[in-house]
Every structure is written in C-alpha cells, then in structure tokens.
Amino acid sequence: MFDKLKNLFMDKQDQETDDKYILVPESEINENLKRDIVNLEEVGEAYCKSLQHKYRSKIEREDKQNLKIWVCRDIDGDQLPNLSSEQCLEREYRSQIAINFDGFTDEEDAYVHYIQLWYYFGGYFKGTGTLYDLSKNHLEADIEEKLEELLNQ
Template sequence: MFDKFKRYYKKDKKEEIDDKYLFIPKDEINEGLKRNIIKLERLGNELSKVLQVEYSNEFERQGKSNLKIWVCRDIDGDEINELTSDSCLELEYRSQIAIDYEGPKNDEDFYADALPLWSYGCCKASGTLYDISKDDLETYIEEILIELLEFK
C-alpha cells in the first residue's frame, strides 16, 4: 500500500501535501464539521463524474481501459457499500477519491491512486480534512490523473 503513497513521503513533496489538509482537533469535531465533510464529499463525487468522462478517452488511448473515479468510504480500512457521509464522525472513518483502471499500474491489489478527503483517527480522536479554501480539488485530481497517464 505504501507504494501508491510513496510520492507523499518524499522529502520535497511532504510539505506540499501537508498544505492541502487541515488538522481538526477532537474538540472541533461536531455537526458543523459534518456538514462541511458532506459538502466536500459531494463536490468530490461531482468532480469525479466529470473528470472520468473527460479523461476516459486519453486513458483508453494509452491502454488503460475502464477509468473509474469515485468517492469511496471505509471504517478501519473496511469498505462498506452502504456507508454514507452521514457516518463521517465515526471513529476510523475515511473518505477518499479513488482512481482506478485496467492496465499497467504500480500495484494490482490497490487503486491506481487515491486522494484523501477526510480521515477521523482513533488514537487521539482527531481528523484531517482536505482544505478546499487553500487548494483546488479539481486541479489536484487532474494532477494525479496526469501523473497516471505519464506512468508507463
């Protein structure tokens, strides 16, 4: 799994990825935050649909068929189809934009890439939230798609 995230751990990229997220302390996790998470996931879902259509042909041309981009959710790493953003304040909840396709990629067992949106950890009951006020979500998804297109 670390192979797919290795670019986040490179020294020169670490600060860049950290700037895209907000640390949310335990005492700020509330219903107001929940509304913002739901809005973020809805935006992610809408952008995923648009960008999937926009990039599908280019992926096909490179032999990377069936591009799929979607918001996936899990609790403690277990994807549950019925899980919705209404559960976002449960401990170990995570939502992300997943990107996958059929064709050559780094690791067949995982998605081609994933962009975390919200993660609510259990250790200190704090969370991290993608900060759309500092970084354009659509541009970030497109950057990942372009990287995947450049991967041969």
C-alpha cells in the same frame, strides 16, 4: 551529504502534503464539521463524474481500460456496502478520491492514485481528523494532476 539532501527533500515533500490538509482536533469534530465533510464529498463526487467522462478516451488510448474515479469510503479499512458521508464522524472513517482502471490490481483497496478527503483517527484517548482544505486548494485541479500522472506513466 546525501542523507542531508534526502532529508531536506523529504521535509519539503511532507510540508507540501500537509499544506493541503487542516488538522482537526477532537474538540472541533461536531455537526458543523460533518456538514463540511458531506459538502466536500459531494463536490468530490461531482468532479469525479465530470473528470471520468473527460479523461476516459485519453486513458483508453494508453491501453488502460475502464477508468473509474469515485469517492471511496471505509471505516478502519473495511469498505462497507452502505457506507455514506453520514457516518463521517465515526472513528476510523476515511474518504478519498480513488482513481483506478482494469488490470491495475486485483486488491479491492489498492488504487493507482488517491487523494484523501477526510480521515478521523480515533486513537486511544483522543481523536484527530485531517480534512482536505478546499479554501486553499482546488480539488478538481488536484484530481486532474493525478490523471495526467497516470497518462504519463
């Protein structure tokens, strides 16, 4: 009985996460999509800057210093120094909103919370992308939700 309830809960959780993203087949990964990804990352960067300023003092009252919210980019897990959204159509490119503060971890790629924006999985023969759906979701509200979780930890 417990397993059935667990599976029901997990299916609902997976479905909620999937609703935030658009699955993009390789045949649709083109310059038009690149423009959308660049726009999404620019919107994300603006929200990061605004929310970092808004939440900094609230987070510091919780003894969590140097709140940092940013758009983090990597290719196959490597955070390259000059990586920008211009490389978003390269396989294994990933961008996400990352939230962190001093003392959480020493690992470079571990964050307290993150929201994936775009990920292009290359695969062996075909690639697939997942893109945060701005038309159905509100990125700023999703970031604030993660910040509120951080405040309540």
